[in-house]
Amino acid sequence: MLRVEEVSKSFDGFRAVHQAHLSVEAGAIVAVIGPNGAGKTTLFNLITGVLTPDRGRVLFEGVEISRQPPYEICRRGIARTFQIANIFPRLTVFANVQVAVLAHERQSLNLIRPARTLAVRETTSILEGTGLQHKARRLAGALSHGDQRILEIAIALGSQPRLLVLDEPTAGMSPEETAATMALIRRLARERGLTILFCEHDMEVVFSVAESIMVMRQGRTIVQGPPDAVRQNREVQEAYLGTSHA
Amino acid sequence: MRQGIGESRSRGAVAAVLATLLLLPVVLPVFYTYIAALILVTALLAMSLNLVLGYGGIYQFHHAVFYGVGAYALALTVTKAGLSAWIGFLAGPLAAAAAGCLIGWFCVRLTRLYFGMLQISLGSLLWIIVLRWYPVTGGDDGIHGIPMPSLLASPTSVYYFILAVVALCLVVLYRVTSSPFGATLQAVRDNPQRCEAVGVNVRRHQLVAIVIAAGIAGVAGVLYVALERSVFASMLFWVLSLEILVMCLLGGWFTFAGPIVGAAIIVALRTFVGRYTENWTMILGIMMILLIFFMPEGVMGFLLDRLGRRPSAVEEEALAYPAQTAGKGG
Amino acid sequence: MDLSVVGSQLLVGLSRAMILFIVSAGLSFVLGVLRVPNIFHGSLYMIGAFSAFSIATWLGGQSTGLWLAMLAAPVVAVAIGMIVERALLAHLYRREHLMLILFTWGVMLILNDLVKLAWGPTYRSIMPPAALQGSASLLGIALPRYNLFLLLIGPLVAVGLWLFTQRTRIGKIARAAAVDQEMVAILGINVSRVLAVAFLVGCYLAGLGGALVAPTTSITLGMDHSIIVDAFLIVTIGGLGNIWGALVGALVFGVTQSLGLLVWPQFAVVFPYLTVVIVLLLRPRGLLRSVW
Numbered sequence: 125m126l127r128v129e130e131v132s133k134s135f136d137g138f139r140a141v142h143q144a145h146l147s148v149e150a151g152a153i154v155a156v157i158g159p160n161g162a163g164k165t166t167l168f169n170l171i172t173g174v175l176t177p178d179r180g181r182v183l184f185e186g187v188e189i190s191r192q193p194p195y196e197i198c199r200r201g202i203a204r205t206f207q208i209a210n211i212f213p214r215l216t217v218f219a220n221v222q223v224a225v226l227a228h229e230r231q232s233l234n235l236i237r238p239a240r241t242l243a244v245r246e247t248t249s250i251l252e253g254t255g256l257q258h259k260a261r262r263l264a265g266a267l268s269h270g271d272q273r274i275l276e277i278a279i280a281l282g283s284q285p286r287l288l289v290l291d292e293p294t295a296g297m298s299p300e301e302t303a304a305t306m307a308l309i310r311r312l313a314r315e316r317g318l319t320i321l322f323c324e325h326d327m328e329v330v331f332s333v334a335e336s337i338m339v340m341r342q343g344r345t346i347v348q349g350p351p352d353a354v355r356q357n358r359e360v361q362e363a364y365l366g367t368s369h370a
Numbered sequence: 371m372r373q374g375i376g377e378s379r380s381r382g383a384v385a386a387v388l389a390t391l392l393l394l395p396v397v398l399p400v401f402y403t404y405i406a407a408l409i410l411v412t413a414l415l416a417m418s419l420n421l422v423l424g425y426g427g428i429y430q431f432h433h434a435v436f437y438g439v440g441a442y443a444l445a446l447t448v449t450k451a452g453l454s455a456w457i458g459f460l461a462g463p464l465a466a467a468a469a470g471c472l473i474g475w476f477c478v479r480l481t482r483l484y485f486g487m488l489q490i491s492l493g494s495l496l497w498i499i500v501l502r503w504y505p506v507t508g509g510d511d512g513i514h515g516i517p518m519p520s521l522l523a524s525p526t527s528v529y530y531f532i533l534a535v536v537a538l539c540l541v542v543l544y545r546v547t548s549s550p551f552g553a554t555l556q557a558v559r560d561n562p563q564r565c566e567a568v569g570v571n572v573r574r575h576q577l578v579a580i581v582i583a584a585g586i587a588g589v590a591g592v593l594y595v596a597l598e599r600s601v602f603a604s605m606l607f608w609v610l611s612l613e614i615l616v617m618c619l620l621g622g623w624f625t626f627a628g629p630i631v632g633a634a635i636i637v638a639l640r641t642f643v644g645r646y647t648e649n650w651t652m653i654l655g656i657m658m659i660l661l662i663f664f665m666p667e668g669v670m671g672f673l674l675d676r677l678g679r680r681p682s683a684v685e686e687e688a689l690a691y692p693a694q695t696a697g698k699g700g
Numbered sequence: 701m702d703l704s705v706v707g708s709q710l711l712v713g714l715s716r717a718m719i720l721f722i723v724s725a726g727l728s729f730v731l732g733v734l735r736v737p738n739i740f741h742g743s744l745y746m747i748g749a750f751s752a753f754s755i756a757t758w759l760g761g762q763s764t765g766l767w768l769a770m771l772a773a774p775v776v777a778v779a780i781g782m783i784v785e786r787a788l789l790a791h792l793y794r795r796e797h798l799m800l801i802l803f804t805w806g807v808m809l810i811l812n813d814l815v816k817l818a819w820g821p822t823y824r825s826i827m828p829p830a831a832l833q834g835s836a837s838l839l840g841i842a843l844p845r846y847n848l849f850l851l852l853i854g855p856l857v858a859v860g861l862w863l864f865t866q867r868t869r870i871g872k873i874a875r876a877a878a879v880d881q882e883m884v885a886i887l888g889i890n891v892s893r894v895l896a897v898a899f900l901v902g903c904y905l906a907g908l909g910g911a912l913v914a915p916t917t918s919i920t921l922g923m924d925h926s927i928i929v930d931a932f933l934i935v936t937i938g939g940l941g942n943i944w945g946a947l948v949g950a951l952v953f954g955v956t957q958s959l960g961l962l963v964w965p966q967f968a969v970v971f972p973y974l975t976v977v978i979v980l981l982l983r984p985r986g987l988l989r990s991v992w
Contacts, residue, residue, distance in 0.1 A: 198569035212560035224568035487936040655809030
């Protein structure tokens, strides 16, 4: 479904991502792991069009998307969340999700009809699916941190994606919240037939959820494979444990 | 249910204001009718700015240009092309919208302060052309005694004409702000990056907002000509842009009606305080500073807060959604 | 076209650019360190010019009086600026830019009326000090001595500012605060005091610009309006908050303005604005690195 081929990106000579590659099969849950500064977020920004790669290309369902703007990539079926809660703070929770649904339904430039009559059913169903329906009338900026992270996922669902890219969906959450969020993500993936690509710090979470894991280090792909294969990989062991031995 | 009451209450308020405005020329002397008309025109101008500023979060620092372009388009249609003023009334807003499209097309490539500065430069270019192109624009003398149709001969009929057009434009603006485009525009204001990520072409939305706002500023411009029968180069000067920006902030830029209040305050202050002292701008300055310290959401934002309403008319709008769905569901 | 005409026009443009630079550098410094788009910077410039006139007149209008006026006038601007900063602005640093624009414009309106009350609406003018009167020749081009003096002062101010930000402790802290205020606060430094000093420098430069421009122009109400937009545009094309950017921006602005006079006198003012448009379209964040 998604193929990242030898993608590189430098900032002022610093190689944030260097010849990284990644492949995501339809329906899979794929994780990207790596130490801080390994280039995970940069990689996600390259996939979703926030950044343009210096070299290499990104293919989604066989079409090259590496030089398209973010909104174009979203319309092709890739939605994402961000590492820091990235919501619309002055809008209600309902409107936060509705904006995404309206954009998906190509209604954002509609100047005539009142917004309150449009995209209501879909928005409500997403809010119910993520458990935010009771907070629909609150201002998004007034939500708790945990709820804002969930709202981020709900906004992404509003774009009706086939591939959902999650940048550290559980960052800053308590263990209970983390477990609940991961359960939510798995349920949504199942119910909506989503493919999931996410990156995460918490190894326990990654190895219990992901079907395929890609390990990054200093901007490079070390390995990608099923959890067991990754666990046994010598280079990975060195990357995570080996520095003290060396 | 509370929504229903709130809505009918604001409908009542709108009806009361409209009735008062309709009666004004009957009860007040001509001078006050003139001031009321001037407030209406200025309020429309400030409202049009607030579409991009308050709803779109766009640093539209030189909005007065579109007001001036609208006014000059009407003036030139009548005095140079010799056409009917009615054609000019259409040409003004169209010319302003075209100017908005041109200037906006360049500006949306930049963000925030950079956007504002580029707009000031582009707007100043237009201002200089108007100021220096004597044979056509009359330079800093402006154009005076622009003939108007006989229908607009008396101050009262001019007032009603302005009231009707302003009311119509406010309905249009209200519809736009509560449309999907309006909702998306506010999302762009809150978080452009997130908007791009959900499939919104941010620049295109900003450009559309600028064109609509410029067109309505152009309407305000032609109404000014209907009232004053004159145009001045200072209508395109940046000081006026700053003044309308202040009207929005003063009245409350996160509320629908805030700019009207801001415009009324500034026009009234200039007219009535200006009569007693040459230094009325000092009083305006002191008011602005007090406001920043004590009413950061503007006068309307402050009042709505006091009345227990949300600071934004838009959010009130959004509040109606779940009620709607609940109604459908059960 | 006569080459010496172009040359002298270029030199006039450059000396005008020095005034623009001094004013813009102050604006840029305040914008960079305090994040305040200070609209009443233009008022301080006007106050600097009026003060120079008053001090010079009070001291008898002789050469020493004129020199002293140049030195003392910026102090008046600093005093007024610091009253506003300590009493009001210091409480507003965390506000949105639009609110700060509203605030500083409010101050500009008040200062404008105060100037009107203090000096009245009439035109004023002063002479340059005797040593700087008349003209001298540079590279075979005759130029007023005062303009040559400005050409010397501009680079001196630039170097002085550079030394201040690079070599003094408070300057270094101000530079760090421009990038990350919270980090500076964590280091146990009184940020408010640093911001006040940065603001003081900005006010001084506005007043100095006003004092320096006084002998070359008629001192009048409305000087604040005519300088402030130009200064903001210069700061923007140079790169917000970058002092050297202000220098480059001022040079570009001043030179296009004066050369434009040769090309198309009636529309000469168009050229600097046109330049700004082109620069911003080609380099949306200004010519040099912005601290924003």
